[in-house]
Amino acid sequence: MAKTPIKKYDIQPLIDEKWESDAKPYRSSNIGASSIGCPCQRSTFLSFRWASPIEDFKGQMLRLFDVGTREEDIMVDNLKNIGFDIRYTGKDQLKMQIAPHVICRPDGVIFDGIPDIDEYPVNFEMKTMNRSNFEKMEKQGLRNSKPEYYDQAQCEMYGENTELETEVKCTLFVALCKDDSRIYAEIIDANPDYMELILKRARNIVFGNSLPEEYSIDPEFSVCKYCSNSVFCHVTHETTEINCRTCAWSKPEENSTWTCRVYPGSPIPYDAQKKGCPCHSFNPLLVPYKVNNDKTKKWHIAYEKSDGTIVYNGYKGVPSKLLKESMIEEKVDDNANPLDITFD
Numbered sequence: 001m002a003k004t005p006i007k008k009y010d011i012q013p014l015i016d017e018k019w020e021s022d023a024k025p026y027r028s029s030n031i032g033a034s035s036i037g038c039p040c041q042r043s044t045f046l047s048f049r050w051a052s053p054i055e056d057f058k059g060q061m062l063r064l065f066d067v068g069t070r071e072e073d074i075m076v077d078n079l080k081n082i083g084f085d086i087r088y089t090g091k092d093q094l095k096m097q098i099a100p101h102v103i104c105r106p107d108g109v110i111f112d113g114i115p116d117i118d119e120y121p122v123n124f125e126m127k128t129m130n131r132s133n134f135e136k137m138e139k140q141g142l143r144n145s146k147p148e149y150y151d152q153a154q155c156e157m158y159g160e161n162t163e164l165e166t167e168v169k170c171t172l173f174v175a176l177c178k179d180d181s182r183i184y185a186e187i188i189d190a191n192p193d194y195m196e197l198i199l200k201r202a203r204n205i206v207f208g209n210s211l212p213e214e215y216s217i218d219p220e221f222s223v224c225k226y227c228s229n230s231v232f233c234h235v236t237h238e239t240t241e242i243n244c245r246t247c248a249w250s251k252p253e254e255n256s257t258w259t260c261r262v263y264p265g266s267p268i269p270y271d272a273q274k275k276g277c278p279c280h281s282f283n284p285l286l287v288p289y290k291v292n293n294d295k296t297k298k299w300h301i302a303y304e305k306s307d308g309t310i311v312y313n314g315y316k317g318v319p320s321k322l323l324k325e326s327m328i329e330e331k332v333d334d335n336a337n338p339l340d341i342t343f344d
Helices: 012-022 041-048 059-081 131-140 147-163 192-207 230-236 270-275 320-327
Strands: 085-087 096-099 102-104 108-112 122-129 170-177 183-189 250-252 258-260 290-292 300-304 310-314
Touching: 012 059, 041 192, 041 230, 059 085, 059 122, 059 170, 096 147, 096 192, 102 147, 122 131, 122 147, 131 170, 131 183, 147 170, 147 183, 147 192, 310 320
Parallel strands: 122 170
Antiparallel strands: 085 108, 096 102, 108 122, 170 183, 250 258, 290 300, 300 310
């Protein structure tokens, strides 16, 4: 019997192209609670400073993000179906500022219905994950397997204490395995002492005057391999992103705004931060060049080449878009005949 021919139709590119065309490049104005728990503080610092290009996600990844969001809605419906009184979900999520430039959005707040839980409200957080991460969490628990999620839960409870004007003592954390829909749930108790360390870490990232240490020197290490800041850490040690946050003259303020030393006064609007201005000078933390203390030119950073030449980066000096080119050293051909080289 002849086999029926298979008429394959490659529809994925059409769907993915639509997702990509609809996607809007976006830089977060704040640090999210899950990022504060990132094991690499340098990565969080660089992202907050907009030092790496905006991530250009492919359509397949955008669809995966969408599935995760939809799974949260489905889980909320499941919890309601078994009697949980869960609120502030979906588009009604709480948005709370827990520290300067740090915000969090819990997936919901539960006010009743959890068996064996007597004190409410209870924070709710959910994640989807692959089989490997899911089974690791089953064996090790949340804090040991995904410490960044543990930190996120602590931040959410801390924020809800103020937002809801009552003490939130625990979180119901739920993980869904994307491979087979298994569910893992864990009660996470609030840890005020540890939360103080998280807040200190957040301030160091926001207001720190030094570049945090890299998490690993191995670019193939799991934390580094898929990090959007990996090229900075393991290849260039240099940003080429020109915006207010990579500029030496801007600074984050306690009230979660950014201000400019060149144009003091009002906070810099978000859209203006993305563009920068002609006075842009790269923050020395974000480029690999030696800083010279020459301050003869106001609103310039003086970078020194190995031959002692000074390159003034700033307004009416070398613009930031040409700094890298200006700092390139002239190289002598190692294979040249020494007799062809003239020494004065």
